[in-house]
Amino acid sequence: xxxxxxxxxxxxxxxxxxxxxxxxxxxxxxxxxxxxxxxxxxxxxxxxxxxxxxxxxxxxxxxxxxxxxxxxxxxxxxxxxxxxxxxxxxxxxxxxxxxxxxxxxxxxxxxxxxxxxxxxxxxxxxxxxxxxxxxxxxxxxxxxxxxxxxxxxxxxxxxxxxxxxxxxxxxxxxxxxxxxxxxxxxxxxxxxxxxxxxxxxxxxxxxxxxxxxxxxxxxxxxxxxxxxxxxxxxxxxxxxxxxxxxxxxxxxxxxxxxx
Numbered sequence: 001x002x003x004x005x006x007x008x009x010x011x012x013x014x015x016x017x018x019x020x021x022x023x024x025x026x027x028x029x030x031x032x033x034x035x036x037x038x039x040x041x042x043x044x045x046x047x048x049x050x051x052x053x054x055x056x057x058x059x060x061x062x063x064x065x066x067x068x069x070x071x072x073x074x075x076x077x078x079x080x081x082x083x084x085x086x087x088x089x090x091x092x093x094x095x096x097x098x099x100x101x102x103x104x105x106x107x108x109x110x111x112x113x114x115x116x117x118x119x120x121x122x123x124x125x126x127x128x129x130x131x132x133x134x135x136x137x138x139x140x141x142x143x144x145x146x147x148x149x150x151x152x153x154x155x156x157x158x159x160x161x162x163x164x165x166x167x168x169x170x171x172x173x174x175x176x177x178x179x180x181x182x183x184x185x186x187x188x189x190x191x192x193x194x195x196x197x198x199x200x201x202x203x204x205x206x207x208x209x210x211x212x213x214x215x216x217x218x219x220x221x222x223x224x225x226x227x228x229x230x231x232x233x234x235x236x237x238x239x240x241x242x243x244x245x246x247x248x249x250x251x252x253x254x255x256x257x258x259x
Contacts, residue, residue, distance in 0.1 A: 077127055096112050162192040183207065
């Protein structure tokens with residue numbers, strides 16, 4: 001065996017150790033600012049994580065909602081989203097994170113993702129309705145006020161299909177375009193069932209009555225519903241109803257969306 005081969009056999013393990021050590025150090029120092037732009041990219045600028053701090057492994061950022069890349073009228077959720085990422089599962093191709101929102105989420109949630117599947121543990125978050133204004137029309141026109149609570153079951157994604165239930169409860173909603181306050185409380189239930197999903201809207205209480213049913217799938221999305229007013233508030237809510245949809249009966253408008 002030649003002298004060079006013997007030397008290479010001695011040195012090569014140390015070269016490999018040094019290379020792996022450098023890679024580990026670089027990963028450990030990976031700043032959060034390298035990761036957060038991916039949220040804006042995936043959501044066309046609607047959901048953003050701004051003012052990032054820390055690293056991929058232990059960091060935080062502020063949630064911002066915007067109508068798109070132009071963030072001039074964006075809204076910020078008070079508090080910060082904080083996360084911790086487990087290091088060693090990365091070596092078997094998995095990402096395991098614990099996430100929480102410092103002011104709006106009472107309990108942390110866990111994310112467990114691999115190449116073809118991901119799971120988000122059940123949780124809930126409460127935000128002010130005014131946060132939705134940042135998404136643009138129609139929320140900026142209605143300028144909703146009230147409390148919004150989102151709760152979800154274990155959410156699973158597998159090869160592009162999602163399974164789980166998301167419930168959005170809107171409590172004591174009011175709007176700058178109506179003198180009736182509050183307009184009511186409502187519930188939206190989104191049921192993900194793989195390739196197809198459903199959405200149901202119902203009224204819990206209040207003079208503005210909303211209901212409807214929609215479907216979402218690879219072939220497109222559609223929603224059919226109605227909006228009406230209680231008998232004692234028909235005159236006061238007539239203007240708002242005209243903004244929400246087209247008339248399809250006495251004191252009733254159609255809520256229609258197709259894509």
